Amino acid sequence: xxxMTIGTPWQIFGILVSxxxxxxxxxxxxxxxxxxxQDRLGPxxxxxxxxxxxxxxxxxxxxxxxxxxxxxDKPIFLIAPAIIMMTMxxxxxxxxxxPGVGIIDFNFGLLYFLALSSLSVYxxxxxxYASHNKYAxxxxxxxxxxxxSYEVFxxxxxxxxxxxxxxxxxxxIVEAQRDGWxxxxxxxxxxxxxxxxxxxxxxxxxxxxxxxxxIIAGFHTEYSGMKFGMFFVGExxxxxxxxxxxxxxxxxxxxxxxxxxxxxxxxxxxxxxxxFFILIRSALPRPRYDQLMNFGWKRMxxxxxxxxxxxxxxxxxxxx
Amino acid sequence: xxxxxxxxxxxxxxxxxxxxxxxxxxxxxxxxxxxxGRIVLTRDPDGQERCVACNLCAAxxxxxxxxxxxxxxxxxxxxxxxxxxxFSRCILCGLCEEACPTYAIQLTPxxxxxxxxxxxxxxxxxxxxxxxxxxxxxxxxxxxxxKSIGGKDKGEAENExxxxxxxxLLP
Numbered sequence: 001x002x003x004m005t006i007g008t009p010w011q012i013f014g015i016l017v018s019x020x021x022x023x024x025x026x027x028x029x030x031x032x033x034x035x036x037x038q039d040r041l042g043p044x045x046x047x048x049x050x051x052x053x054x055x056x057x058x059x060x061x062x063x064x065x066x067x068x069x070x071x072x073d074k075p076i077f078l079i080a081p082a083i084i085m086m087t088m089x090x091x092x093x094x095x096x097x098x099p100g101v102g103i104i105d106f107n108f109g110l111l112y113f114l115a116l117s118s119l120s121v122y123x124x125x126x127x128x129y130a131s132h133n134k135y136a137x138x139x140x141x142x143x144x145x146x147x148x149s150y151e152v153f154x155x156x157x158x159x160x161x162x163x164x165x166x167x168x169x170x171x172x173i174v175e176a177q178r179d180g181w182x183x184x185x186x187x188x189x190x191x192x193x194x195x196x197x198x199x200x201x202x203x204x205x206x207x208x209x210x211x212x213x214x215i216i217a218g219f220h221t222e223y224s225g226m227k228f229g230m231f232f233v234g235e236x237x238x239x240x241x242x243x244x245x246x247x248x249x250x251x252x253x254x255x256x257x258x259x260x261x262x263x264x265x266x267x268x269x270x271x272x273x274x275x276f277f278i279l280i281r282s283a284l285p286r287p288r289y290d291q292l293m294n295f296g297w298k299r300m301x302x303x304x305x306x307x308x309x310x311x312x313x314x315x316x317x318x319x320x
Numbered sequence: 321x322x323x324x325x326x327x328x329x330x331x332x333x334x335x336x337x338x339x340x341x342x343x344x345x346x347x348x349x350x351x352x353x354x355x356x357g358r359i360v361l362t363r364d365p366d367g368q369e370r371c372v373a374c375n376l377c378a379a380x381x382x383x384x385x386x387x388x389x390x391x392x393x394x395x396x397x398x399x400x401x402x403x404x405x406x407f408s409r410c411i412l413c414g415l416c417e418e419a420c421p422t423y424a425i426q427l428t429p430x431x432x433x434x435x436x437x438x439x440x441x442x443x444x445x446x447x448x449x450x451x452x453x454x455x456x457x458x459x460x461x462x463x464x465x466x467k468s469i470g471g472k473d474k475g476e477a478e479n480e481x482x483x484x485x486x487x488x489l490l491p
Contacts, residue, residue, distance in 0.1 A: 036332045041341045283331035284324055 007103045015103060019092050026274065028053045030236075033275065034282045058229075066225035069131065076130035081227045084123035084234035091116045091241045096171045098254045098263035109170040110162065113245060114155050117200050120238070121147040124202065124209055127231070128219035130298040141219025142289065143209035146199060149296035150206075154196030156304040160189040160311040161249045176251035183250040188307040190250045192300050197246060199296070201238035204281035208289060243273030353455065355429035356414045359405055361445065362426055364456035369449065370424035370461060377416035377425050385409035386416060395470025397462065403445040405436040408438050426454040465486040 007015075028043060028050065035042025041052040058078035068077060106112075121143060128140025162168060164185060165176035173182075183190045199206040210218030247269040249251060256265030286293065301314050308316050322489050342349050353356070364370050373390035391401035398448050453459070468474045475482040 036339070037331050039334060039337050039340050041339045041343075279328060279332060283328045
């Protein structure tokens with residue numbers, strides 16, 4: 001049992017700034033990648049390759065009218081976008097970027113992440129509830145149901161990894177993958193965890209809470225200006241955090257051939273998964289609501305349970 | 321599940337497909353002669369205004385963006401005293417061109433007419449009138465039509481017979 005170690009203030013500040021910068025840049029990355037995949041170019045005018053599009057968007061969104069509907073429940077309406085930013089940023093606390101780079105290293109890191117990702121649902125639910133708008137409420141109802149059904153097997157799908165590594169500490173999980181990354185022995189777990197991560201970040205194809213073709217913009221229908229921007233950046237923070245978690249649990253975190261520094265390996269793997277997240281958003285259509293529920297409860301949940309049983313059984317049989 | 325993986329792969333393959341985007345200000349799109357853009361008033365081959373101020377274009381215009389006033393010069397030719405098109409209303413539908421009996425009003429392949437001030441989109445006759453004949457280089461309304469003007473009496477137009485004397489009994 002290790003005691004809790006905390007990074008230096010410089011590390012904390014650096015991680016905070018770089019994480020927010022990366023998430024903001026993802027707005028440009030996503031638009032550019034989707035453009036390329038749709039045989040377009042995407043934003044390429046502001047700055048080199050359109051890289052300053054993010055700055056332009058930020059300036060625009062800061063000067064937009066920040067309107068609070070008179071019928072809204074004001075305090076809840078105000079804290080809802082703050083919750084998603086807060087929980088997602090707090091989630092980065094446990095991410096093991098590289099040996100010695102990170103904010104907090106403690107023994108229940110994975111559980112902490114699961115707890116925070118459930119908390120982030122409150123943002124969506126409260127936003128829809130406080131808006132007093134039927135479409136927003138429909139969106140948050142969907143978000144609540146979707147979160148319940150997907151969080152169950154999200155936690156369970158990571159348990160196989162925990163069994164193999166014998167720890168909830170994310171750094172120890174990474175170290176346990178020195179002899180082989182867990183995505184091979186835990187392939188079913190990886191599948192289920194990735195699906196749960198996509199559903200957790202409310203992004204396409206699981207963007208039912210904001211399904212703009214059915215319920216306007218879902219839970220953030222009534223939001224404008226920077227409050228909407230916070231939902232947006234929170235979503236991208238979630239994508240970054242989720243890819244970091246997938247990399248940590250299944251793809252060996254910072255581990256990699258020694259010719260590159262560990263931090264670089266970690267960022268490279270994360271980038272691959274961020275691109276994958278964007279790819280599934282641009283490629284797959286949104287399922288119907290009941291299909292989503294069926295898929296969660298009837299396919300993924302049994303799959304993860306089976307995965308746990310098989311992993312545990314094999315572990316016992318091999319004398320683990 | 322297999323079809324989802326297949327569509328992921330198909331979309332990923334598009335990474336290497338060249339984009340169809342035309343990078344507009346640097347790279348001009350191909351505009352064809354019949355493209356419906358900025359409206360012009362043309363002249364006949366003699367260099368006279370073709371417009372006879374018949375008002376048919378203004379009547380045909382679905383958004384009422386054309387305004388004109390008929391005038392008559394000393395030879396009896398009709399012409400618009402003013403001719404005004406409000407391009408902030410114009411929808412470039414081309415109905416005025418179809419309605420025009422003298423090929424005077426024509427749409428051209430030019431759409432670059434942005435203005436910072438809305439009032440600058442109101443084009444007067446001197447902005448609309450061009451020097452050339454547009455799409456119909458040989459057409460001259462007054463040389464074909466039977467209307468008598470100074471220097472050309474009835475029956476003197478191209479392919480026009482002498483007027484029939486309806487008071488006479490002789491064939």
